[in-house]
Amino acid sequence: MIQCNNITKTYKSGDIETNALKDVSFQIKDGEFVAIMGPSGSGKSTLMHILGALDTPTSGEYILGGHDVSEFSDDELADIRKDKLGFVFQSFNLLPRATVLRNVMLPLVYADIPKEERRAKAIKALINSGMSESHFHHHSNQLSGGQMQRVAIARALVNDPSLILADEPTGNLDTKTGEVVLSTFQELNEKQNRTIILITHERYVAEHADRIITIRDGVIVEDELNKKKIKLNGN
């Protein structure tokens, strides 16, 4: 379970203080698929950085896997990211001249997984994210955008994280491929009960999730279940 209690993040630039997040509190249960939606400048990226243990809040608690992460040092945060989190970025961030397999195995290098196990884990993650085996030895810069994002998803899955964070995962994809990537997330959520947080500024992307948290000017303005999808699933 993920719990955010009164999270505030303040940026200082000279004498001017900007509150990117003001007293934000919410809970996400294991196995939930949540979208965090908001326009740019709303504070959703800041929230994503805190949820992703890339940054710590100025005040408040962030409890991830039973630890209060908000007071962690840089190296402790790196350990949390390594063990508990998987990231999917808008711009994929794959190593361009490395093969698909090597890209997916990269987190395992830092997790000190023995070499023999890495390959098996990476192949499993690639199959889970819907990559076909014929591409495993391609260099990642030879792939299409949709394929790259699937590799990125596999990379996020490979260390079996308790939370997957997707930051605008469809932002660099056309609508059709975006749809495929989003349905991959849905499948991972439904079939493997993965906890997923999807950060986006577009309503139709957010609507793939079960719950939508809307954030504006650093505060949560709406937190509700996605009625559309529930209705669909109900049929």
Added chain:
Amino acid sequence: MIISDLFEETYSALLVNKARSGLTILGIIIGIGSVIAMVSIGQGAKGTIEASIQSLGSNLIIVMPGAQRGFGGGGISSGRGSAQSLTLEDADSIKEEIPTAQAVAPELSGRYQVTARGTNTNTQVLGTTPTYPTVRNLQIELGSFVSDQNLRTLNKVAVLGPTTRDDLFGEGADPVGQTIRIRGTNFKVIGVTQAKGGSGFSNQDDMVFIPITTAQRFLSGNNYVSSIGVQAVDQGSMTDLQAQITALLLDKHNISNPELADFSTLNQADIVATASSVTDTFTILLAAVAGISLIVGGIGIMNMMLTTVTERTREIGLRKAIGAKRKDINRQFLSEAVLLTFMGGLIGIVFGWTVSFLVSSFGGIATSVSLSSILLAFGVSAAIGIVFGYYPARRASKLNPIEALRYE
């Protein structure tokens, strides 16, 4: 992160930009290579000079007459070695009274026109004793050297240096038994010495050796000698021997103030030490010049690493996002720099070795590549990798993952 992973990451990162890695390595190759080549040339020169000094004789002390001075000490000096103050008796007393003087060879030298059956040459004629070959490391090729018998009976016999033999009798001829004429006196050739090569000071092959007594009687017409060579028992006793010779001769010549000595002594060890310090300075100079190119190569590494860090900012951000710690990033970039210099160092050693080999085979200059210079070059190249890779690696490791991921 285990070592083999680190190596794999480093290796593939360097392969991505082959041309750039190659050029950077080239800088180090040239640096290390020139250090090795230059030091080997310096060391080779040192070896050559020391060997040629040693070829004069081993553990040798040379006693030479002092300067010829006018009356009252204020007159015109005609230079060191010009005075006639040493005699055969001096040489004998050194031999008899100083036990550490293993062999004593007095010499009387002069340049004369030497003729032999239609040919002639102007060469150095050296009157000496049978101990000369021992003292001066001289070998006999044909016949024999001057004997004690020759010395006692003032025989008119001569031993030729190989160059003189070639000049007078033709190359490789056997002149033993033939006659040569020096200053109107006939000498019978009894031997030829082996070639020693030029010693840097004089050509020891272009000489005629005759008994010193004969030289005094027929050539110089007086009892003086031009120098006395004394061989010490071993290297350790040389300084001591030098002091004893000085004391003995001062006493024999009735001189109480050593400042006014009418002779001077030259210790071969001092000559070697002086020559060595000269060649050492020469080596350091060469190495310093080459070292500059090594530093330039190191700056090339730093430059490349800084560019790489900037180019791979997003990659660094990603690595951090998936769990790489500061030390992981630091190590990765440091090992890239070290691998570059290491490869440069290895190839540089081969390159430097090849250059010094070519210099000695085509340039005719002796070179010597020592293990210590290789180890030094290797250590220096690794150190350069660490020193010049440290700052870029630190910069990479300190990047904020959020900003790094956003970097365009």
